[in-house]
Amino acid sequence: MKILLLLLSILLTTAAIAQSSFSDQLAKHREKYKKDLLKSAGGPLASEEELAFVQFYEPDSTYRVTATVQLTPKAEPFEMPTYNGMTRPHVSYAILSFVLDGKPQQLTLYRNLNVIRMPEYRDYLFLPFKDATSGQGTYGGGRYIDFRTGEVQNGQLIIDFNKAYNPYCAFHEGYPCPIPPKQNQLSVAVPVGEKAYGKAH
Numbered sequence: 001m002k003i004l005l006l007l008l009s010i011l012l013t014t015a016a017i018a019q020s021s022f023s024d025q026l027a028k029h030r031e032k033y034k035k036d037l038l039k040s041a042g043g044p045l046a047s048e049e050e051l052a053f054v055q056f057y058e059p060d061s062t063y064r065v066t067a068t069v070q071l072t073p074k075a076e077p078f079e080m081p082t083y084n085g086m087t088r089p090h091v092s093y094a095i096l097s098f099v100l101d102g103k104p105q106q107l108t109l110y111r112n113l114n115v116i117r118m119p120e121y122r123d124y125l126f127l128p129f130k131d132a133t134s135g136q137g138t139y140g141g142g143r144y145i146d147f148r149t150g151e152v153q154n155g156q157l158i159i160d161f162n163k164a165y166n167p168y169c170a171f172h173e174g175y176p177c178p179i180p181p182k183q184n185q186l187s188v189a190v191p192v193g194e195k196a197y198g199k200a201h
Helices: 002-037
Strands: 064-071 078-081 087-100 103-112 124-129 144-148 156-160
Touching: 087 124, 087 156, 144 156
Parallel strands: none
Antiparallel strands: 064 087, 064 156, 078 087, 087 103, 103 124, 124 144
16 A cells, blocks of 8 residues: 555656646746747737736646647648738648547648748748637637647657647737638637737727
């Protein structure tokens, strides 16, 4: 019995340390993200005061999942609509299959054909999605997660929904924010990542 209690104590301690490290890394990620939102860094927010309305869910490592990656090398480029009426050229890069909330899910991962022309973003991948929280706690227009091609390892990709962020349209109107395609609308709720911006615009 003592051995079982000791093993349980070790497991709980290890889990607590892992969660703490996960939370610390996410906190650093979010601080950098918030700084990048300021106009001085090219973002949509004019002042530190506006940053106070940027809100996040509590970290939850159960929404950090491993997806199987099926590349789509023969996909045809298409124009993805945006919320200001313009379009942006994209092409499917891969189909991501994973389990979330106990249910099998699929999302399509894209490449923005304009963005990848820039040397620093040549390996950039884009995952726009909506879920059951869209318009009910998170921005109704969906959220995004960014990746680099090098993050695909051995046919797998770790998706951390805690890093889901709002498009600039969530803060101010007029930006050409891509609308998540219908195939990227999840039926389950994803109550992690960035919440709806707390200030009307």
